[in-house]
Amino acid sequence: MTEPVFVRFWGTRGSIPTPGHKTRRFGGNTSCVEIRTGDIELVCDGGTGLRELGLDLLQRGRPKLEAHLFFSHMHWDHIQGFPFFVPAYGKDSELTVYEVSPGDDRVQKLLHGQMRSEYFPVEFGDLGAKIAARHLEQGVARIGDITVRCFEQCHPGRSFAYAFEVHGKKIVYATDSELDLLLGNREESLADLELERRLPDALLAFVDGADLLIADGQYTDDEYPKKVGWGHARANTVADLAEQAGVKQCAVFHHDPMHSDELVDEKIQRAVARLERRGAKTSLFGAREGLELKF
Amino acid sequence: MAGAVPIVPGMPQSRKLPTLEQVRGPGAPRRFGLALAETVVGRGNQSNVIIDSALLSRRHVVFRRSGPELSLADLDSANGVYVNGVKAHSALLHEGDTIQIGDVVFVLHEAPA
Numbered sequence: 001m002t003e004p005v006f007v008r009f010w011g012t013r014g015s016i017p018t019p020g021h022k023t024r025r026f027g028g029n030t031s032c033v034e035i036r037t038g039d040i041e042l043v044c045d046g047g048t049g050l051r052e053l054g055l056d057l058l059q060r061g062r063p064k065l066e067a068h069l070f071f072s073h074m075h076w077d078h079i080q081g082f083p084f085f086v087p088a089y090g091k092d093s094e095l096t097v098y099e100v101s102p103g104d105d106r107v108q109k110l111l112h113g114q115m116r117s118e119y120f121p122v123e124f125g126d127l128g129a130k131i132a133a134r135h136l137e138q139g140v141a142r143i144g145d146i147t148v149r150c151f152e153q154c155h156p157g158r159s160f161a162y163a164f165e166v167h168g169k170k171i172v173y174a175t176d177s178e179l180d181l182l183l184g185n186r187e188e189s190l191a192d193l194e195l196e197r198r199l200p201d202a203l204l205a206f207v208d209g210a211d212l213l214i215a216d217g218q219y220t221d222d223e224y225p226k227k228v229g230w231g232h233a234r235a236n237t238v239a240d241l242a243e244q245a246g247v248k249q250c251a252v253f254h255h256d257p258m259h260s261d262e263l264v265d266e267k268i269q270r271a272v273a274r275l276e277r278r279g280a281k282t283s284l285f286g287a288r289e290g291l292e293l294k295f
Numbered sequence: 296m297a298g299a300v301p302i303v304p305g306m307p308q309s310r311k312l313p314t315l316e317q318v319r320g321p322g323a324p325r326r327f328g329l330a331l332a333e334t335v336v337g338r339g340n341q342s343n344v345i346i347d348s349a350l351l352s353r354r355h356v357v358f359r360r361s362g363p364e365l366s367l368a369d370l371d372s373a374n375g376v377y378v379n380g381v382k383a384h385s386a387l388l389h390e391g392d393t394i395q396i397g398d399v400v401f402v403l404h405e406a407p408a
Contacts (some may be wrong), residue, residue, distance in 0.1 A: 006384060025389045113299025249381075285380065290366065 003038040003157030007212060008292040009157055010034060011049020014176075014218050014232065014254035015077050022260040025168055027289025030077035031254060033214060036075045037166055040144050044173040044214075049289065057087055059082065065093045072175050074110040082111055083120050091096040093129035100150050100160050102135050118174050151206040153177035155231040163206060169295045172207050172247075175216040175254050179203075179233040179241060180224060189237075196278075197240040207245035211295050214287060215241065217252035220252035220267050239271040243280040251287040313365055313406045315358070320399030321348050334358045335370070336396065343359025350374055358388075365405065367394065 011029030011188035018028040030047030043053065057065055065087045072078055087093040099107050112124040134141065141148045141150060146166040153159045153176050158289065159196055183189055184198035207213055217235030224234045235252050242250035255264050268286040275282055311329040315336075327334075327344050336344040339353025352372040359366050368385040369376040377395040378386045388394075390405040 005318040179374075283381075288387075290385075291378070291381065291383055293382070294369075294384035 005035065005037045005166060005169045005171065005295040006292055007171055007295070008034045008036075008053075009049075009251070009253075009289055010053045010288045011045075011047045011075075011081070012287040012289055013047075013257060014216070015257045017048045017077075017080075017130075018257045023255075025288060026255055026264050026286060028182040029289060031072070031081065032081060033173055033253075035171055035173075036209055037146070037163055038144070039066070040146060041065070042143070042146070042164060043105050045070070045072055045078045045175070046082040047077050047079070047082045047087065048084075051084040051086075054081075054085040054087050058090075063092065066092065066096075067093070068096045068098065070148070070162050070173070071107050072153075072161070072173070073155060074106060074158060075157065078176070079114055083115050083122065088127045088131070089122075091128040091277045095129050095131045096134050097131060098141065098148075099133060100139070100152075102137065104135060105133070108133050126172065133185045137144055143258055149206070151203070154179070154181050156229070159231070161206065163210070165217040170210045170212075171295070172210045172213045172215075174207070174213065176231055177216055177233060178229070178231050179215075179237045180228075183237070190225065194235070196244075197237050199237075199241050199244055203241070204245045207241065207247060210243070210245065210247045212249045212251065212293065213238075213242050213245070213247040214251045214253050216254040217267070217271065218254050218256045220270065223256075234272045235267045236274050239274050239280075239282070239284055241274060242282045242284060243278060247282050249293075250282055250284045252284065253287045255286070311406045313360070314404045315344075315394070315401040315402060317346075318400050318402055320397070321346055323399075329358050329360060329365070332360055337370070337372075346399055348397050348399055351399065355396050356394075365403070372396065 011032040012027050013030050017030055029049035031045040032047045032049030034053055035042040043247040097107055115124040136150055139150050148165045151161045153161055159176040164171045182200050189195050189197045215238045216232050217238035218232035219234050221234050221236055239251055264286050272284050301382050315327045317323045317325050335342045335354050335357045336353040337353050338351040344356055353369045356374040356376045365388045374381050374397050379393050388403050392403045394401045
């Protein structure tokens, strides 16, 4: 029997945690998404949502935790939860941390670095878990029946998207990418907001046919011109990517820390309306903390 | 309807109780107070809130209260659970969320602080 794939959002906010009543519905924790199938536990990014995930994993009562950690990149909002990930302290835990290519040790170095004594009271080397480094070979790794692929994105300091494929299901995690800098009709799309935005073929092929695309859509069309070069996309551009790549469901992710729940609602409603005007089959929603999907 | 508290207009209500306002489907409009730690909604008599709809599974969805948090989980229902239009396996819930199961639609009202 084929195991279902579960995807749960533990942190959906971009840039910096934003606790408080204005962000209760979509959540204030920074990037962390759990993908689970059978006994295999995959974690995308270690923002502050990772702390909550760690606590939940302990409550599930598994005798031994094995988790595979993938980082889009190492900016603060994607790693800050790691020192508070309680399973990393457990002697029965086995964590595998992935680098995108052989010889690359950026992830390991920076996870160590943020736990230097100047920043945090426990050093990385004192963690109880067995923490192994592994890299993708030519952009691909296999974990049981899961195939993982990575794709370089457009973000200051580099970032990577990951596609996870198992038993005919495909989940793409693609946060922190300024899609709008990659458009084939960039200038025209800024002048005419209704114009369909032309995404690169290589990106469309990477995302092609995903059951779920989780993508950074931090800005509205109105906000973006003041944020060019900051490394994040317009939500409407994410909608176009999802439609053009034949994505079934698209979760707009990495919400702006300046956005209240009401502003995120507006951003999402505009993107949904854009898809409806085009007659697209893609279903789009705003990723929110605590939501779990089953595929 | 064991465990669920139906709220009748004019009846004194606990101001601390989150409620499901049923706005569509058999029996609507009406409200259910979520008084228990777990409230199961379905068409079978093992559910706490029983709704006579062929589109519901016998035990369709469970609502859970844990401190101030309210969540739901799909109990492997045939037709699924939709939270604000998104098919959810489980979800944290907040004021105003719309929950659809089969032909039944609820709007969630959190307990006032």
